[in-house]
Amino acid sequence: MNFIKNFFVKTEPLVQKGAKYRWMFSMHEGFFSLFFVPKDTSKSGSHIHDSIDLKRTMGIVVLAVVPAILFGMYNTGLQHFLAIGEAASTGFFEIFIYGLIKVLPVIAVSYIVGLGIEFVFAQMRGHGIHEGFLVSGILIPMVMPIGTPLWMIALATAFAVILAKEIFGGTGMNIWNPALIARAFLFFAYPAQMSGESVWVALKEGDKLVDGFSGATPMANAAAGNINFSISDAFFGFIPGSIGETSTLAILLGAVILIVTGIGSWKIMVSTIAGGVVMGLILNIFAGSAGLSPEVATYFSMPFWQHLIIGGFAFGAIFMATDPVSGAQTDKGKWIYGFLIGILAILIRVINPAFPEGMMLAILLMNTFAPLIDHYVVNANIKKRMKRVKITA
């Protein structure tokens, strides 16, 4: 490894201020610190520091997404072969490889575009690369339908990184979750391409669909008053949907990693699910009320827990709502923030069928309100302290 180290150490003077290759400073710092933890030692304050850094933190999140990525690849292949009626005659590895070939370019585009923009901004600001996009870069493909054209992925990524993150100051400063902004951008900018039945399945020209195959997601069907998905398929993830969001099981594996390592807030996960359950139950209660159209009434009466395994609910609760930057930051605030996400996600999903993906909108909405929630939690702390003064005075 010494030759890599020597290379970076020797080239370091070339990227300093005023040197010839200054424009490569951020890139140099980014790759050097990726390979080697810097030798900098404490100059003031605490002499010892925790071994954790942002690279480790983000690395753990990416690790937690891996089960969902791998399953997403398999399911991409599976849905393709189901659509053309060859699923039964195709082997496991062939299915997986097909999905791998389809999904890898999406991931590559997301990282290349996103990191490229990050490098440019870091260089403009004269600091090193901050790691936030390591996670956003994998979450963006996970929430995209496999049929999304690559240029749209690139456009959405660029939009999210520049307008949702960099203009606010970069990693740690953004108001909304960048990955969801990318998804929302496509959802509203290209509604025709991003909905319907064909976007969820990877097909190429000339593929012949078998009779009776519908690429519609269980959620789209449910919104149309047609609840007929298999519970086990929805839980294990053998259903059409965005690349990484279909398998509740794979997402739960990720949740275990996030909770055990303490990187993801279990408070937000639990409260989001609780919010979803509560709203599901409320809808169940009102399922019989007059004035509901038959489709909506059917969706109302869907058992509350089934909401947790379809659509983007599980993925959002585990990987998106728990984003520490755009979410609530106080311990009490996290409970409120998560709970309201759960409530709103199910509410939007069921009441307004034009927005089947309620989870995305619910999280973005609560991202917006997270500072307000924190404000009240902080004020409560202040009030308690002020009250103390009066008692003793």
Place this chain on the structure above:
Amino acid sequence: MSEVIKLRKGLNIKLKGSANKELETLPVPSTVALKPTDFPGLTPKLLVKADAVVKAGDAMFYDKYHPEVLFTAPYGGKVVSVNRGERRKVLEIVIETDENAGSVEFTKADPTSLSGDEIKEQLLKSGLWTFIKRRPYGVIASPNEKPGSIYISTFDTAPLAPDYSFVIEGEMDTFQTGINALAKLTDGKVNLGVNESSAFSSLKNVEVNSFAGPHPAGNVGIQIHHTAPLNKGDIVWTINAQDVLFIGRLFETGKVDFAKIFALTGSEVEKPKYYKTVLGAPVETIIAGKLILADYKQRIISGNVLTGTKVKSQCYLGYYDSQVSVIPEGDDYEFMGWATPGIDKFSASKTFFSSLFPKKEYTLTANLHGGDRAFVVSGQYEKLVPMDILPVHLLKAILVNDIDKMEQLGIYEIIEEDLALCEFACTSKIKVQDILRTGINTMIKELG
């Protein structure tokens, strides 16, 4: 005794090299020094020049803004040099010790028979006043103010901290005398923070509060917060446990005696144990020949690894410290360090496999293990501060220089040591203690 206050939040950092309970008395060092830099916010006015002959307890300098607070010679001898730094700032006043120089004579009396004012005067003249600090802010107490009460923590939970029941063991009566003197300075009580089955619980003239839990349970600031939290306008005084002995000895003998025990600790020390020397002794006298011979750099710290000061061996020990820690500097690159399983990497998080072995002791270096970042992770600091305080919001209030918010969020209740663990654990390597001191300095400047 009142019931035990159990604290759940916090973290014990288990380092290699804790001191064995074994005491060696060192010969009187050839030089001792006072360092005005040990006192934040002090502007020293010198009272002696080079070549002056002083006795132990003779005034050396005073604080420009509190002329009655004198800083006195820890040992008699000849002032050999006044070392200055940039802009002629006084860094060290060095005394060549002389065993025959003697001490200044002060009143020898049982403090219970003296009035509060008499005790105050004696402490100011002898220089022992400088050991009394005030909260808010953790600076030397002003003689003009009346504290609501006085707090002393008799145990230290910081990494490798000395065991005060061992340090004070032989001088319990002197400790009691010191407490009796302090008790006269307040209308309130002298509060003693003790841990489980502490020898200090049997002391008289004090209110004993018992605490259990991980670091920072031993910090006096945490103990104040859990007995009578500070509000705007409240003042309490604090003093380190070992420094109470100086006061006790003064009243028992009529002379100052700055003999002090230091724990020499850390993974780089061959046989970590306790050494008895004098306040202001050179670091050299304690560490000479006692460190592991290494082909890498070592960092010597006066104090503990969380709050201490980096020193060189020719420097002098810190005024308020009771400990010297020596750890590896760790100034080299580590290949893919952030991605390793991390069996031997200590972390407050659970992201390394080391968290499966909670009892293991670690060698930690001074390496930062990562680059500076903005606040990203949330909830990390809150787990380490056993107080009803929102540390991140307080720090952000300081960063934007919002004095009202600093006050409302509890800046009166904490000093650097109380948030030192946050700095240790911070994923984004934020300089918590520097930020907090900036905020405290702003408060002192704006509100006095």
